[in-house]
Amino acid sequence: MNTAGRDKGMQPLLEVENLVKTYSRRRLAGSGEGVRALDGVSFSIFRGTTLAIVGESGSGKSTLAFCLACLEKPTSGAIRFEDKDIVTLSEKDLRAIRRQMQLIFQDPASSFNPRWGVGEILIEPLALQGNLGRDEMRTRAHALLEQVGLSSSMEAKLASELSGGQRQRLAIARALMLEPKVLILDEALSALDCSVQAQIANLLVDLQSSCGMTYLFITHDLAMAAHLADEIAVMSKGRIVEHGAPNKILNQPQSVITRELLAAVPRLGFAGTRVAES
Amino acid sequence: MKGKRAISNWIVLLVALHAIVILGGFFAPYDPAEQDRKSPYLPPMRIHFVDAEGHFHERPFVYSLQLGEGSYDKYEENTARPLALRFFVQGARYRLLGFVPARLHLFGTGSERIYLLGSDSYGRDQLSRFLYGGQVSLFAGLLGAGITLLLGLCVGAIAGYYGGWRDDLLMRLAELFLALPWLYLLFALRAFLPLSVSPLQAFLLIIAVLGAVGWARPARLVRGVVLSAKERDFVRAARGFGATSGYLLRRHILPEASSVLMTQAAILVPQFVLAEMTLSFLGLGVPEPVPSWGNLLSSLQQYSVLVSYWWMYLPALVMVPYFLGYLGLGSRLQQHEEPYKIGK
Numbered sequence: 140m141n142t143a144g145r146d147k148g149m150q151p152l153l154e155v156e157n158l159v160k161t162y163s164r165r166r167l168a169g170s171g172e173g174v175r176a177l178d179g180v181s182f183s184i185f186r187g188t189t190l191a192i193v194g195e196s197g198s199g200k201s202t203l204a205f206c207l208a209c210l211e212k213p214t215s216g217a218i219r220f221e222d223k224d225i226v227t228l229s230e231k232d233l234r235a236i237r238r239q240m241q242l243i244f245q246d247p248a249s250s251f252n253p254r255w256g257v258g259e260i261l262i263e264p265l266a267l268q269g270n271l272g273r274d275e276m277r278t279r280a281h282a283l284l285e286q287v288g289l290s291s292s293m294e295a296k297l298a299s300e301l302s303g304g305q306r307q308r309l310a311i312a313r314a315l316m317l318e319p320k321v322l323i324l325d326e327a328l329s330a331l332d333c334s335v336q337a338q339i340a341n342l343l344v345d346l347q348s349s350c351g352m353t354y355l356f357i358t359h360d361l362a363m364a365a366h367l368a369d370e371i372a373v374m375s376k377g378r379i380v381e382h383g384a385p386n387k388i389l390n391q392p393q394s395v396i397t398r399e400l401l402a403a404v405p406r407l408g409f410a411g412t413r414v415a416e417s
Numbered sequence: 418m419k420g421k422r423a424i425s426n427w428i429v430l431l432v433a434l435h436a437i438v439i440l441g442g443f444f445a446p447y448d449p450a451e452q453d454r455k456s457p458y459l460p461p462m463r464i465h466f467v468d469a470e471g472h473f474h475e476r477p478f479v480y481s482l483q484l485g486e487g488s489y490d491k492y493e494e495n496t497a498r499p500l501a502l503r504f505f506v507q508g509a510r511y512r513l514l515g516f517v518p519a520r521l522h523l524f525g526t527g528s529e530r531i532y533l534l535g536s537d538s539y540g541r542d543q544l545s546r547f548l549y550g551g552q553v554s555l556f557a558g559l560l561g562a563g564i565t566l567l568l569g570l571c572v573g574a575i576a577g578y579y580g581g582w583r584d585d586l587l588m589r590l591a592e593l594f595l596a597l598p599w600l601y602l603l604f605a606l607r608a609f610l611p612l613s614v615s616p617l618q619a620f621l622l623i624i625a626v627l628g629a630v631g632w633a634r635p636a637r638l639v640r641g642v643v644l645s646a647k648e649r650d651f652v653r654a655a656r657g658f659g660a661t662s663g664y665l666l667r668r669h670i671l672p673e674a675s676s677v678l679m680t681q682a683a684i685l686v687p688q689f690v691l692a693e694m695t696l697s698f699l700g701l702g703v704p705e706p707v708p709s710w711g712n713l714l715s716s717l718q719q720y721s722v723l724v725s726y727w728w729m730y731l732p733a734l735v736m737v738p739y740f741l742g743y744l745g746l747g748s749r750l751q752q753h754e755e756p757y758k759i760g761k
Contacts, residue, residue, distance in 0.1 A: 210653050234659040242657055250650040252669055264658035317658065 151183035158216035178377035191364035194374035241314035258294030304335035431742030441548035442511035453540030535728035550708035558690035564628030573639025683747030
């Protein structure tokens with residue numbers, strides 16, 4: 140993997156500062172206490188690197204993903220993308236920014252319109268930009284299908300006819316159609332079995348080395364995060380509790396949450412004691 | 418599989434019924450307004466193949482009817498005067514589908530008028546009136562349902578997609594419309610209008626009222642579908658590609674509502690046909706001499722007709738296969754939609 144840009148004194152591609160997102164509950168009378176999904180999150184990602192956000196369910200990882208993909212508006216805080224604060228942008232300007240940061244969903248099947256064929260699904264992002272002809276879009280779709288390891292004959296199929304791994308590849312191919320600068324992967328590998336996980340993880344690594352892609356990799360799997368990421372941030376209850384290089388996190392975990400997550404990593408031939416029991 | 422077969426039988430029936438009504442001019446032997454004052458309330462003539470002497474005839478025929486002896490409303494078959502049925506005969510002028518001039522009719526006799534479904538008080542052929550009346554009633558039902566669904570779709574989409582005060586406002590309005598006693602509303606509306614309106618005006622009034630009254634239920638259903646569809650991942654994904662609201666509604670969200678709309682249509686169309694029949698029966702619908710299924714039944718308001726002339730009920734019976742056909746169509750459409758959902 141590429142070395143973190145931090146050492147080179149570069150400007151971060153994406154900088155998040157004190158991000159807060161609360162969901163308010165609608166009540167019959169008065170405004171109730173909201174749920175604080177994000178509670179002052181700050182981090183930055185450099186071009187061509189991978190940041191893994193690790194946390195248990197309900198720690199605010201997906202909310203963070205939606206905020207970064209500009210699909211949810213944060214309550215307060217700043218998200219600076221190429222030095223532009225995207226929190227304050229209008230809906231019209233946001234549409235242009237969203238193309239640069241593509242989100243890959245946990246369940247790829249649900250992110251495809253079930254009525255559409257693979258070809259149509261792939262072309263949609265480009266068709267929305269409206270500056271390419273149909274033949275050009277199809278050529279690009281074929282190239283990307285090959286790049287993610289799918290055959291271009293698949294475009295006639297329905298997404299429901301693909302296997303889980305194929306769907307996830309299709310989701311990645313679709314996100315790449317717009318040549319985004321950042322890919323946000325929200326538990327993108329969690330639903331896949333181990334061998335397919337490894338295939339997709341290798342695909343991501345290849346893409347990074349060939350296109351200089353920047354990843355925000357959201358997962359609950361600390362082992363996968365350590366394998367892919369240049370830096371790991373551990374989240375709990377809407378806050379980042381620990382942040383550092385994978386080696387440091389794995390070998391000298393500081394917080395209880397990190398230790399619990401570490402204990403949850405299955406290891407062959409290792410009957411580890413669980414933190415909760417000790 | 419067996420259930421599916423039974424449903425498609427109803428659909429075949431429905432298509433046949435619509436085709437016959439749409440091509441009513443061809444199937445009807447006479448003009449619906451043509452009167453024969455000498456033969457009021459003739460009962461339906463029976464089609465014979467075997468005559469009074471027991472001889473078999475290849476060409477079906479009917480006997481002309483005459484008043485029974487000493488009776489003033491009981492007709493008997495005059496076996497001395499058979500009227501052979503001829504097929505594909507030239508007869509009264511009509512316009513096929515409303516614009517193609519034609520004279521060809523499926524059947525007729527050379528000379529005397531025949532009444533296969535009887536005649537009404539003016540001696541008009543009930544079969545012809547039934548077929549032409551169906552054109553008015555079915556068209557009113559389809560058009561009314563179309564307007565209703567279009568209104569419901571727009572209101573539901575706006576309320577569900579944009580939410581907030583628009584949602585509150587539109588849904589309270591929908592509840593108000595659901596609570597309105599619309600039949601009395603129509604009485605009141607009719608009272609404001611001149612006593613006699615032209616058939617076209619009356620027709621448009623019915624459609625406008627039906628369309629305006631019924632939108633609330635489909636609007637609420639569409640709102641529910643839109644509300645859940647807009648949170649689906651593929652809608653969010655498309656938003657991530659820079660899609661506008663209009664695109665999301667058109668390509669992703671409203672197609673989700675299509676199965677709801679289809680089933681609503683299958684329920685609303687026969688309901689609206691029934692509503693037209695009710696209004697015309699009460700004299701609030703299409704006025705004479707233009708026939709509709711409702712005003713064909715309005716003569717049943719007279720007690721003497723109600724008890725003496727059973728064939729005047731026949732137009733009401735058609736609603737049974739009509740309703741069943743539409744309900745079958747509705748469930749078939751639902752089955753058709755489901756295979757698209759990705760199985761997990």
